[in-house]
Amino acid sequence: MKKLIAIALLTLVAATIPACHKIEEFDNDPKGNFMALWSILDTHYCFFSEKNVDWNAIGEKYYRRVYPDMTQRELFEVCGDMLDELRDGHTNLSSGFDVSYYRKWWSDYPQNFNLRIIQENYFNFNYMSASGLTYGILEQNIGYIRYASFAQPIGEGNLDNVLSYLASCNGLIIDIRDNGGGDLTNVEKLVARFITRRTLMGYISHKNGPGHDDFSEPYEYYVEPAQQGRVMWGKPVVVLTNRSTFSAANNFVSVMQYIPGVKIAGARTGGGSGMPFNSELPNGWGIRFSGSPVLDAKGLSTENGIAPSPGCEVDMDPADEARGIDTILEFAIKELQK
Amino acid sequence: MKLLHAITALLLLSATAFTARAEETVRPVTSTYTLEAGSAHLHDTYLTPLGYDGMTTAFTYQRAQAMKFNPRHWVMQLRLSVGMDHAENPARNATMWGTGLTAGWNMTRRWRLPHDITVAAGGGTALNLGALYLTRNQNNPVSAKCSWTLDATGYISWNTRLLNIPVTLRYQPTLPLTGIFFSQEYDELYYEIYLGNRRNLVHPAWAGNYFAMDNAVSADLKFGSTWLRVGYHNTLLSTKVSAITTRMISHSFVIGISGEWLSLRRGAIPPQSSTIISAY
Numbered sequence A: 001m002k003k004l005i006a007i008a009l010l011t012l013v014a015a016t017i018p019a020c021h022k023i024e025e026f027d028n029d030p031k032g033n034f035m036a037l038w039s040i041l042d043t044h045y046c047f048f049s050e051k052n053v054d055w056n057a058i059g060e061k062y063y064r065r066v067y068p069d070m071t072q073r074e075l076f077e078v079c080g081d082m083l084d085e086l087r088d089g090h091t092n093l094s095s096g097f098d099v100s101y102y103r104k105w106w107s108d109y110p111q112n113f114n115l116r117i118i119q120e121n122y123f124n125f126n127y128m129s130a131s132g133l134t135y136g137i138l139e140q141n142i143g144y145i146r147y148a149s150f151a152q153p154i155g156e157g158n159l160d161n162v163l164s165y166l167a168s169c170n171g172l173i174i175d176i177r178d179n180g181g182g183d184l185t186n187v188e189k190l191v192a193r194f195i196t197r198r199t200l201m202g203y204i205s206h207k208n209g210p211g212h213d214d215f216s217e218p219y220e221y222y223v224e225p226a227q228q229g230r231v232m233w234g235k236p237v238v239v240l241t242n243r244s245t246f247s248a249a250n251n252f253v254s255v256m257q258y259i260p261g262v263k264i265a266g267a268r269t270g271g272g273s274g275m276p277f278n279s280e281l282p283n284g285w286g287i288r289f290s291g292s293p294v295l296d297a298k299g300l301s302t303e304n305g306i307a308p309s310p311g312c313e314v315d316m317d318p319a320d321e322a323r324g325i326d327t328i329l330e331f332a333i334k335e336l337q338k
Numbered sequence B: 001m002k003l004l005h006a007i008t009a010l011l012l013l014s015a016t017a018f019t020a021r022a023e024e025t026v027r028p029v030t031s032t033y034t035l036e037a038g039s040a041h042l043h044d045t046y047l048t049p050l051g052y053d054g055m056t057t058a059f060t061y062q063r064a065q066a067m068k069f070n071p072r073h074w075v076m077q078l079r080l081s082v083g084m085d086h087a088e089n090p091a092r093n094a095t096m097w098g099t100g101l102t103a104g105w106n107m108t109r110r111w112r113l114p115h116d117i118t119v120a121a122g123g124g125t126a127l128n129l130g131a132l133y134l135t136r137n138q139n140n141p142v143s144a145k146c147s148w149t150l151d152a153t154g155y156i157s158w159n160t161r162l163l164n165i166p167v168t169l170r171y172q173p174t175l176p177l178t179g180i181f182f183s184q185e186y187d188e189l190y191y192e193i194y195l196g197n198r199r200n201l202v203h204p205a206w207a208g209n210y211f212a213m214d215n216a217v218s219a220d221l222k223f224g225s226t227w228l229r230v231g232y233h234n235t236l237l238s239t240k241v242s243a244i245t246t247r248m249i250s251h252s253f254v255i256g257i258s259g260e261w262l263s264l265r266r267g268a269i270p271p272q273s274s275t276i277i278s279a280y
Helices: A002-015 A030-044 A054-064 A072-084 A115-122 A156-165 A184-191 A248-256 A318-322 A328-338 B001-020 B190-195
Strands: A093-094 A128-130 A133-138 A142-147 A171-174 A199-204 A219-223 A237-241 A262-266 A274-280 A284-294 B029-044 B052-067 B074-088 B097-113 B117-134 B142-160 B165-182 B201-204 B208-225 B226-241 B243-259
Touching: A030 A054, A030 A072, A030 A274, A030 A284, A072 A093, A115 A142, A128 A156, A133 A156, A142 A328, A156 A184, A171 A219, A171 A328, A171 B165, A184 A199, A184 A248, A199 A248, A199 B190, A219 B190, A219 B208, A237 A248, A237 A328, A248 A262, A262 A328, A328 B074, A328 B142, B029 B074, B029 B226, B052 B097, B052 B243, B074 B117, B097 B142, B117 B165, B142 B208, B165 B226
Parallel strands: A142 A171, A171 A237, A237 A262
Antiparallel strands: A093 A284, A128 A133, A133 A142, A199 A219, A199 A284, A274 A284, B029 B052, B029 B243, B052 B074, B074 B097, B097 B117, B117 B142, B142 B165, B165 B201, B165 B208, B208 B226, B226 B243
């Protein structure tokens, strides 16, 4: 009897030893947190090769700035500086006191957008809003829709109302300047109003291992036209972009650029084609980074932005802006009047 | 597959040999309802490199009955369990939830030993459906945990008395041997699966990539027809596939009620000569 009980207890103890599959662990001190951050990016970040980043060299460079007695803010600054080397607007370190953010992807470029000019000088503050869409008819009988963020949901009914109202217009301007992205399902919902058949949106890929070049085969994905009975748009369209058109908004442009009758006007978009992933450090800081690259319908990366259609690259003229004229919007109006 | 055929043949043979005897026996059902509460450790490298610690709770229904074809030696058990875990990261600024639904069935051959000791060994199958949810993550907040396994199981039990109360002490380990389980690829978003990419999501389970163990220790204190069950339940799941490592461990205190029930058709009273063969 005693032997049986002993065997049972030994089996029980053996079963509770949690050493089945090893998991790398990091200390919760400055060096441990730094190494955890470096390691998470090293094994999950998806644009090392595309951006020609030597992550080992960067790690060595910033590790030298880490020392045991440094404060949390000092460590945060070192980590933030290291992440800036990735030149990625989707990569942020979040602490209780700050969020690191690489801003040069838009701060080094002209803004090319002034919302007040449109509200005041083109609509005299007389525009409508439905869901996340602001819309109205310009005096040249051209419809105008501003979508400020793909994070704001759009209802199918809202789209029907907006497109019905604009149905008599000769053309449509979709203004997604300063649109920093949001939900890709809203991209699908909006694109679905401008296509007549199942359309290739692009390809999505993901890291399938910790190596810098471990990627799955790109998977093609499609968007279907909106359901029968929904209001569609078949007239010419100009999509307005600037450098702050980013992430899901960049994805919208990557699809719209290949749809017949659609032109992209303004400035190169900001990119942000990597679907963000989240992770965290032992001290509780969160880290977001690009983890899954999305390619356009031609299999091309849009991480560095999408150029406007040929002949449609326009910057806001400061003299125009001073006089209350939106140079890019004026260009789009002329394109639609041709 | 050969193993399955062999088991089926063995069962049919046993059934034929013991049919006559089975007609003279009554096989009560032992039903048990238990609540569990204890500690949980959740770790899934798809969601985070950090282990989360917290608490687990579960409700379990178990049903055991001697098999008709050979009630003295063969017993089946059915187990349905629903559980929930709540855990925090080491910095205690993020929360992970775990949910799970388990349905398991097994059949064991038992041997009565001297001193009211019974040992049993056999096999079974289990279906597990669940998920881990890390609230701080945006595009990768969930890691689904689904599996279907073929298990080895057994138990040792001892009928004795404690403070003059009849008690059954029992220890039952269950060890999945093979099966299939779900896992997304290394950094694959569920959005990509939603878009239709279903490649490489189901994986064969073997000891190298899927190790799980369930240990249940219980004491049934028999106060008349209703028994009080107290015990300890330990679960361990460790998987590594597509370079994603998962480790989930729980230690729970168990309390519940149990009893033997006889299901009879109206007016069908078993003859006095019937032999009652319990699952315990």
